[in-house]
Amino acid sequence: MRSLLTFLVGVLFGTGISLSGMANPAKVINFFDVAGTWDPSLAFVMGGAVLVTFIGYRLVLRRTAPVFEPTFDIPKNRRLDARLITGAGIFGVGWGIAGFCPGGALPALGTLNSDVIAFVIALIAGMLATRALSDWKASRSGSARAAE
Numbered sequence: 001m002r003s004l005l006t007f008l009v010g011v012l013f014g015t016g017i018s019l020s021g022m023a024n025p026a027k028v029i030n031f032f033d034v035a036g037t038w039d040p041s042l043a044f045v046m047g048g049a050v051l052v053t054f055i056g057y058r059l060v061l062r063r064t065a066p067v068f069e070p071t072f073d074i075p076k077n078r079r080l081d082a083r084l085i086t087g088a089g090i091f092g093v094g095w096g097i098a099g100f101c102p103g104g105a106l107p108a109l110g111t112l113n114s115d116v117i118a119f120v121i122a123l124i125a126g127m128l129a130t131r132a133l134s135d136w137k138a139s140r141s142g143s144a145r146a147a148e
Helices: 002-020 025-032 041-060 082-098 102-111 114-147
Strands: none
Touching: 002 102, 025 041, 025 082, 102 114
């Protein structure tokens, strides 16, 4: 049942992304082109998503636990640190340049467009590089502590 619901939510998300045009990088790039062919529709899509998320969180968090888990898994860290700011900045610059974010690119993989495929490969490479760098930094700080 859980897998079926996960699949259905993914289909709903992918359909929404596709119908809203967010799988089309030109639509996203035109949103950022305020001096040229500006297209404000992305703001309405984001505003609708924020509204639905706001209401959804208010309704769901009234429950004592999620349907398929014993507890909610909500991040405890609310700090705005350099890692978060840097990651958000890289994400935003990449989104503005490519016109894709992961949420729009994954459903667009079905088009087999070479730009989408290249973006997803770069996305995966970036995720793997970030994990490797984090692991390397953690191992160096651990070995530095052991040497003290």
